[in-house]
Amino acid sequence: MSSYLIRGVRVLGREWTDLLLRDGVVAETGPGLDPSGAQVIEADGLVALPGLVDLHTHLREPGREDAETVETGSRAAALGGYTAVCAMANTSPVADTAGVVEQVWRLGREAGLVDVQPIGAVTVGLAGERLAELGAMAASAAAVRIFSDDGFCVADPRLMRRALEYVKAFDGIIAQHAEEPRLTEGAQMHEGEVSTRLGLTGWPAVAEEAIIARDVLLAEHVGSRVHVCHLSTAGSVDIVRQAKARGVRVTAEVTPHHLLLTDELAASYDPVFKVNPPLRTAADVTALRAALAEGVIDIVATDHAPHAVEDKECEWAYARPGMVGLETALSVVLSTGALHRDGEPDWDLIAERMSRAPARIAGLAAHGHDPAPGAPANLTLVDPAARRVVDPGELASRSRNTPYAGTELPGRIVATFLHGRPTVLDGKAVK
Amino acid sequence: MIKHLLSGADLDAETATLILDTAAEMATLAGREVKKLPTLRGRTVVNLFYEDSTRTRISFEAAAKRLSADVINFSAKGSSVSKGESLKDTALTLQAMGADAVVIRHPASGAPHRLANWIDGSVVNAGDGTHEHPTQALLDAYTMRSRLGRLAGLHVAVVGDVLHSRVARSNVLLLSTLGAKVTLVGPPTLIPVDIATALAPGVQVSYDLDAVLPTADVVMMLRVQRERMADSYFPSAREYARRYGLDAPRMRRLAEHAIVMHPGPMNRGMEIAAEVADSPRSTIVEQVANGVSVRMAVLYLLLGGRGAGAAQ
Numbered sequence: 117m118s119s120y121l122i123r124g125v126r127v128l129g130r131e132w133t134d135l136l137l138r139d140g141v142v143a144e145t146g147p148g149l150d151p152s153g154a155q156v157i158e159a160d161g162l163v164a165l166p167g168l169v170d171l172h173t174h175l176r177e178p179g180r181e182d183a184e185t186v187e188t189g190s191r192a193a194a195l196g197g198y199t200a201v202c203a204m205a206n207t208s209p210v211a212d213t214a215g216v217v218e219q220v221w222r223l224g225r226e227a228g229l230v231d232v233q234p235i236g237a238v239t240v241g242l243a244g245e246r247l248a249e250l251g252a253m254a255a256s257a258a259a260v261r262i263f264s265d266d267g268f269c270v271a272d273p274r275l276m277r278r279a280l281e282y283v284k285a286f287d288g289i290i291a292q293h294a295e296e297p298r299l300t301e302g303a304q305m306h307e308g309e310v311s312t313r314l315g316l317t318g319w320p321a322v323a324e325e326a327i328i329a330r331d332v333l334l335a336e337h338v339g340s341r342v343h344v345c346h347l348s349t350a351g352s353v354d355i356v357r358q359a360k361a362r363g364v365r366v367t368a369e370v371t372p373h374h375l376l377l378t379d380e381l382a383a384s385y386d387p388v389f390k391v392n393p394p395l396r397t398a399a400d401v402t403a404l405r406a407a408l409a410e411g412v413i414d415i416v417a418t419d420h421a422p423h424a425v426e427d428k429e430c431e432w433a434y435a436r437p438g439m440v441g442l443e444t445a446l447s448v449v450l451s452t453g454a455l456h457r458d459g460e461p462d463w464d465l466i467a468e469r470m471s472r473a474p475a476r477i478a479g480l481a482a483h484g485h486d487p488a489p490g491a492p493a494n495l496t497l498v499d500p501a502a503r504r505v506v507d508p509g510e511l512a513s514r515s516r517n518t519p520y521a522g523t524e525l526p527g528r529i530v531a532t533f534l535h536g537r538p539t540v541l542d543g544k545a546v547k
Numbered sequence: 548m549i550k551h552l553l554s555g556a557d558l559d560a561e562t563a564t565l566i567l568d569t570a571a572e573m574a575t576l577a578g579r580e581v582k583k584l585p586t587l588r589g590r591t592v593v594n595l596f597y598e599d600s601t602r603t604r605i606s607f608e609a610a611a612k613r614l615s616a617d618v619i620n621f622s623a624k625g626s627s628v629s630k631g632e633s634l635k636d637t638a639l640t641l642q643a644m645g646a647d648a649v650v651i652r653h654p655a656s657g658a659p660h661r662l663a664n665w666i667d668g669s670v671v672n673a674g675d676g677t678h679e680h681p682t683q684a685l686l687d688a689y690t691m692r693s694r695l696g697r698l699a700g701l702h703v704a705v706v707g708d709v710l711h712s713r714v715a716r717s718n719v720l721l722l723s724t725l726g727a728k729v730t731l732v733g734p735p736t737l738i739p740v741d742i743a744t745a746l747a748p749g750v751q752v753s754y755d756l757d758a759v760l761p762t763a764d765v766v767m768m769l770r771v772q773r774e775r776m777a778d779s780y781f782p783s784a785r786e787y788a789r790r791y792g793l794d795a796p797r798m799r800r801l802a803e804h805a806i807v808m809h810p811g812p813m814n815r816g817m818e819i820a821a822e823v824a825d826s827p828r829s830t831i832v833e834q835v836a837n838g839v840s841v842r843m844a845v846l847y848l849l850l851g852g853r854g855a856g857a858a859q
């Protein structure tokens with residue numbers, strides 16, 4: 117197996133050093149390592165982070181290969197600095213059996229650009245009526261630990277209780293898309309001043325908060341783990357904060373877009389800004405940033421949701437919700453300053469929120485380790501000084517539905533290594 | 548002049564007044580023997596209707612024809628993203644046909660905004676979802692001005708299903724721009740969140756119709772669909788009518804000069820009693836006639852007319 121010497125890198129933004137990657141692990145670190153036999157990569161002061169881990173990715177395969185495939189989504193992920201992604205279950209067929217999760221897992225291995233960890237559906241067909249074979253998915257080659265009906269909420273409280281209890285047998289976790297469906301019938305955007313002005317049916321914050329409040333109580337009652345997908349409101353932050361203070365085993369994610377964008381963007385009626393949960397208010401954005409820094413929100417997750425052109429180039433109400441996000445996630449987080457300290461990126465905190473903590477939650481043992489001797493060589497190199505203007509046409513994702521078209525964002529992923537091999541070099545995918 | 552008319556917010560006081568003044572000029576035509584002006588000869592106006600609304604379509608059609616425009620009626624009802632042509636593809640077709648103006652009625656809020664991105668011609672919003680219906684607001688303002696002589700300082704009560712009403716939104720925007728004071732009245736379930744600040748400063752909200760009537764110069768009753776009660780916006784048609792319907796006893800609480808308006812179609816016995824609709828205070832028939840004049844003015848000005856005098 118080939119080895120790589122990354123010369124002059126700043127691990128988590130610290131002092132310059134070298135990293136020798138050999139046999140899939142970080143073999144040695146320290147300045148002035150012997151390059152003989154290794155391919156040398158001049159990092160020249162780039163920041164090394166543990167490879168990013170996304171707990172919430174829609175890869176669309178099987179079923180909507182016109183929007184994304186495991187391979188194209190994996191490439192987008194690698195270009196975004198990711199070495200592992202958790203693939204959501206709302207495919208067609210739904211990933212609600214061992215067969216489908218193994219298929220996705222195998223496609224991920226074949227693509228070989230990131231580790232693709234399938235998420236299993238909680239209920240058969242995401243219908244919210246009866247449990248899918250969670251144990252079979254856990255015991256499959258895909259070793260599923262996260263279960264989610266994402267796209268839909270497990271709204272039935274009794275079913276949610278059973279799911280939370282059942283997965284304790286294999287240390288599973290239920291990731292909830294928190295949306296009380298009766299409160300969001302026909303909903304198009306955040307309910308507030310802007311939805312009133314635009315005449316679009318509102319998606320009230322309480323529809324999210326009511327489910328999170330219920331679920332943390334259920335998780336507390338049965339002693340299970342619950343994970344909150346794409347938390348989006350200031351009220352949800354308060355509920356999770358209180359639950360954590362009581363010792364409830366709850367974790368939460370926030371998307372890059374909810375950290376940056378607000379509901380005012382809907383005024384264009386351009387569905388590229390339509391997403392579920394919807395973009396919220398500036399006050400919510402402020403609360404989410406603070407909660408992420410504080411740790412009430414544990415992680416950033418992209419909710420990368422590719423959609424074909426015809427599903428976005430239409431009337432707002434007819435468009436599918438969702439945004440692509442893998443290739444811009446780190447840049448967007450950097451642009452918000454949410455994880456800065458004294459005006460500079462706090463790379464250790466960024467590593468925690470975007471790599472270590474998601475790897476811990478997902479149980480991905482090979483990921484979320486700082487580059488140190490003996491650690492799996494899953495890492496990414498970032499140029500924090502670079503700036504780029506997002507061009508949808510340049511995305512590696514098969515879809516173009518980025519809300520950041522034409523936006524200048526800071527930071528650039530220069531290289532990514534998966535199990536000691538480069539997936540990205542010079543900012544370009546290796547394969 | 549603005550290029551498109553998508554929202555009441557597109558109109559500043561000067562532009563809105565120009566449209567109303569031009570509409571007054573157009574109205575004098577109706578009394579002439581030859582009712583046509585050659586102004587838009589050779590120009591193409593497309594009526595693109597994704598919803599059945601015979602009255603609005605006929606009004607626009609009459610307006611365009613009286614200006615000598617070529618009118619194409621494009622009924623796209625029943626088409627949707629899943630079956631039939633997309634709005635984008637339809638837009639490209641209209642663009643290729645050289646449409647100078649497209650009048651669009653659509654069940655999805657914001658569809659006219661999308662269309663305006665895809666064609667070079669002017670887009671006129673003839674009602675989009677629960678968003679806006681700016682020419683209705685213009686004809687309402689025209690009617691108020693004709694009856695009461697002014698708009699500035701008027702107190703206008705807009706009563707009923709404000710939540711689902713595109714007429715209400717456009718009226719709030721336009722009337723506020725023209726200096727009228729608006730009070731929105733209805734059950735709290737049908738008053739949208741944050742409405743007092745969402746559209747214009749100074750908008751009032753009341754849940755008590757009887758308290759508002761004595762100071763109103765204009766009462767605009769909105770259509771309330773009976774189906775709303777199935778969704779628990781109110782318990783029954785009877786209770787709605789009792790609390791928010793305009794009947795004869797309530798009408799007597801109005802000031803002597805006050806007028807009653809309704810954008811139509813009416814639910815007699817629900818939001819408005821027959822004797823109110825047919826009373827001398829009612830402007831409902833005038834509203835229809837004024838609609839043609841206002842739409843003539845809008846098409847004329849959007850398509851390059853210069854001002855009121857040019858209409859002669």
Ligand SMILES: [Zn+2]
Pocket residue numbers: 266267268293345346392393
């Ligand atoms: Zn979701």
